[in-house]
Amino acid sequence: MDQEQHWVALALHGDRQAFGSLVHAYQRPVYNLCYRMLGSAGEGEDAAQETFVRMYTHLGAYDPGQKLSTWILSIASHHCIDRLRKRRISWLPLDEIGEAPQVTSDTPHAEHVLIKESDRREVTRLLRALPADYRLAIVLRYWQDLSYEEIARVTGTTEAAVKSRLHRARQAMARQLLDRESVEAGSVGLARAPNKVGNHALL
């Protein structure tokens, strides 16, 4: 029996310390998933906490033959999708999204930090524009580095559906990038506007 299964067995008998060890082991992937899905640090924290509470409550239903990470991410995914369905109006202004790093003029790498912050906002904006199930596929693919098969298991769909969701999500985000680029080019003048998309091109 490996360490995780040992903790699960202890937690099943009410050992909160063993459960705390499980939370420690999975807090990063679960929090990241909730934060990326919901777009705010506060809601991400709340959803991640609720995921672990649900995990503890339903620990008896866990099949030891299944990968624990898949099971936990599945709980987190369903919880986030439920929250997004209940949230009819997105009332959070973009400026309040996520944890922003503190930047002062004395910071030695202030420019680097500013670029990072701008990229983070761009990623949040791109994810926000996606439907919840597309967003979930992207988060699981890019941050959890799951295969198509694993994403299908976490989300409870088929590999073909995962392939299609990733394709459509990427198409939608690429369209956003290209649209923004053409708007910028139109407002500044084509000759002077930097080609953001081209800068990243590797072909």
Place this chain on the structure above:
Amino acid sequence: MRCSESSEMMSLAVDGMLSAHELRAMETHLSSCPTCLRQWQALQALSSLFADQALAEPTDGFAERVVLRMARRDVRRQRTRGAVGVLAGSATLCSGMLAILLGWFALAWRPLLEAVWNSVIQPCAWAVWNAGAAFVGALRAVLNAVFQRPTALFMSAYVLLALLAVGLWIYVMWRPGASLMLPDRARLGRR
């Protein structure tokens, strides 16, 4: 290769899921299609943008906060269970005591109860029953008088009048901005 096929292959290529042969076919298409090439460049820009994003981490003490949340939930559940138990117990106790009290009262005060039943309750019940029967009889007589004897003209006039009354009521209640219950503020304001 068509652009739609190329678009699907691009997503797979980003994930490294294409064979060398498929990759070559896609590249051949890209070299002759500026629109798809633009999309491919955008996809690569996206990949590099996402690759730079680290895993977001919760603030320190996350596991402790989860355990605290569970403890609070346990306390809430225990309180709810306790409150439900106290309520159920109290209700059972009260109903038991009431049953005993009523039984004792019925046995101890039986003569009095019988007297009250015979002199007050029974006559009242009969009076109510007789009044009801008289009312029903009168109503039946009126209805018989209306439906058996009268002419079609009387009935038609009655139905027409009723319909007119209903129509008038609907018009008064539903016309825009009108209410019988509330003053029309807009109209009052204009005055």
